[in-house]
Amino acid sequence: xxNAKMPGKFPRGPRTVPxxxxxxxxxxxxxxxxxxxxxxxxxxxxxxxxxASGPGATLAxxxxxxALTATRxxxxxxxxxxxxxxxxxxxxxxxxxxxxxxxxxxxxxxxxGQVADLGCGPGHVTAYLDGLGLAAFGVxxxxxxIELAREAYPGLRxxxxxxxxxxxxxxxxxxxxxxxSVIHTPPRELPVILSEFHRVLAxxxxxxxxxxxxxxxxxxxxxxxxxxxxxxxxxxxxxxALLRESGLAExxxxxxxxxxxxxxxxxEIHLLARKA
Ligand SMILES: C[S@@+](CC[C@H](N)C(=O)[O-])C[C@H]1O[C@@H](n2cnc3c(N)ncnc32)[C@H](O)[C@@H]1O
Numbered sequence: 001x002x003n004a005k006m007p008g009k010f011p012r013g014p015r016t017v018p019x020x021x022x023x024x025x026x027x028x029x030x031x032x033x034x035x036x037x038x039x040x041x042x043x044x045x046x047x048x049x050x051x052a053s054g055p056g057a058t059l060a061x062x063x064x065x066x067a068l069t070a071t072r073x074x075x076x077x078x079x080x081x082x083x084x085x086x087x088x089x090x091x092x093x094x095x096x097x098x099x100x101x102x103x104x105x106x107x108x109x110x111x112x113g114q115v116a117d118l119g120c121g122p123g124h125v126t127a128y129l130d131g132l133g134l135a136a137f138g139v140x141x142x143x144x145x146i147e148l149a150r151e152a153y154p155g156l157r158x159x160x161x162x163x164x165x166x167x168x169x170x171x172x173x174x175x176x177x178x179x180x181s182v183i184h185t186p187p188r189e190l191p192v193i194l195s196e197f198h199r200v201l202a203x204x205x206x207x208x209x210x211x212x213x214x215x216x217x218x219x220x221x222x223x224x225x226x227x228x229x230x231x232x233x234x235x236x237x238x239x240x241a242l243l244r245e246s247g248l249a250e251x252x253x254x255x256x257x258x259x260x261x262x263x264x265x266x267x268e269i270h271l272l273a274r275k276a
């Protein structure tokens with residue numbers, strides 16, 4: 001049971017302010033670097049990125065690379081607003097806290113391996129996992145997000161990097177969290193990222209992936225008007241099938257129905273999956 005540092009109750013406070021594009025501040029964009037556990041894995045990640053834009057790159061490489069660059073720039077510009085709006089959001093999300101708790105217990109039961117929060121944003125969920133007793137670190141494509149995460153949680157590790165080429169060693173992790181971080185990935189590129197999640201997990205390791213659901217099975221994916229960058233929602237069974245094809249078997253899922261006060265009337269899904 002991963003409760004060594006279980007966080008106490010969240011203090012009550014004003015509910016999350018509505019997302020407001022006019023609040024988004026501009027910020028300087030730094031070059032992408034790659035999270036690495038060793039110099040060699042870092043070099044591998046960097047080589048993969050050069051291939052994505054250099055000679056020999058396939059069309060798919062270039063599309064993924066361009067989408068990631070656009071996402072990174074958009075989140076650099078939105079970072080401080082995003083942090084302000086969402087840093088305390090778990091306080092009002094008992095279901096999210098519950099599934100994060102289940103994930104933490106599943107990882108701990110498998111031997112307390114390290115956990116990567118991939119696409120960690122301003123790091124508040126990485127910090128929550130740390131509070132649940134996990135050895136968690138965060139990775140994000142946006143240098144501005146990583147800067148905010150490091151400032152807010154100086155005791156934790158945060159690296160700039162890409163989910164598709166994390167530079168993390170094979171089988172190094174007991175858990176991967178991807179919470180609303182694959183929503184900006186062009187659908188045909190998602191299998192690459194899911195393979196990467198599978199690669200970095202140890203056998204028996206767990207993935208928790210959060211995303212918004214599309215309307216019905218006839219829309220396996222649907223683009224939507226996300227305030228920061230183009231985004232996609234997925235029919236949950238379709239995403240679960242992609243996970244299965246990547247070697248990650250579904251263990252459980254939660255479905256949060258949209259509430260009348262929600263800006264977007266989308267179901268929110270968490271899928272918990274396990275590497276065989
Ligand atoms: C909607 S935010 C979610 C942030 C955080 N996980 C949360 O739960 O609030 C999406 C984050 O994923 C990051 N991201 C998107 N695509 C990424 C990729 N391919 N590699 C690394 N980070 C990525 C973005 O920079 C952004 O910080």
